[in-house]
Amino acid sequence: GAVVSQHPSWVICKSGTSVKIECRSLDFQATTMFWYRQFPKQSLMLMATSNEGSKATYEQGVEKDKFLINHASLTLSTLTVTSAHPEDSSFYICSAQGLAGESDTQYFGPGTRLTVL
Amino acid sequence: GQNIDQPTEMTATEGAIVQINCTYQTSGFNGLFWYQQHAGEAPTFLSYNVLDGLEEKGRFSSFLSRSKGYSYLLLKELQMKDSASYLCAVKDSNYQLIWGAGTKLIIKP
Numbered sequence: 001g002a003v004v005s006q007h008p009s010w011v012i013c014k015s016g017t018s019v020k021i022e023c024r025s026l027d028f029q030a031t032t033m034f035w036y037r038q039f040p041k042q043s044l045m046l047m048a049t050s051n052e053g054s055k056a057t058y059e060q061g062v063e064k065d066k067f068l069i070n071h072a073s074l075t076l077s078t079l080t081v082t083s084a085h086p087e088d089s090s091f092y093i094c095s096a097q098g099l100a101g102e103s104d105t106q107y108f109g110p111g112t113r114l115t116v117l
Numbered sequence: 118g119q120n121i122d123q124p125t126e127m128t129a130t131e132g133a134i135v136q137i138n139c140t141y142q143t144s145g146f147n148g149l150f151w152y153q154q155h156a157g158e159a160p161t162f163l164s165y166n167v168l169d170g171l172e173e174k175g176r177f178s179s180f181l182s183r184s185k186g187y188s189y190l191l192l193k194e195l196q197m198k199d200s201a202s203y204l205c206a207v208k209d210s211n212y213q214l215i216w217g218a219g220t221k222l223i224i225k226p
Contacts, residue, residue: 043218093159108159
């Protein structure tokens, strides 16, 4: 139980294009989903928290117009990196929290490696 | 401010036991989590402590002392596949998860 999937697992795009990443909780309903970014050999950095049906809460320094988050259902959240630039190249990881396994635990998706050329 | 401290790196021998410590100073406490993260992969959940004491799960155990703001993750019978980073995280009074920087564990044969 408590499986989270992410798609795509990796993506390469040209500078200026937009990329959408999907995060799904496969066997439980996720009341809250989180989006993280991790640069090589660095800590996880929380970008935003989203609750189903409401606007995401962004961490300080994260541009909400650049990183669009939609949490349309209890099993799906999407992150769209708009007008991507090389500095957006990173490992993007989502996690989901809900009524699964141990309460209040975040279960992570496998991550999406984004490379912007 | 909120702070979680854990060693940057530790080395241990295959078959041995290693203890990874985590100390925290947060505004409130609503549980402590340990995650394992292999290089290039996402974190996977290991354990959750909210009450004082030891939680055992197979080769892994996690201990918590709320009065001391302290936890440790104990790994027994180390295997090469245990080489990874181990992340300590604390949920504060707002139920926000505060992450430590992680401890890179290197297992030598």
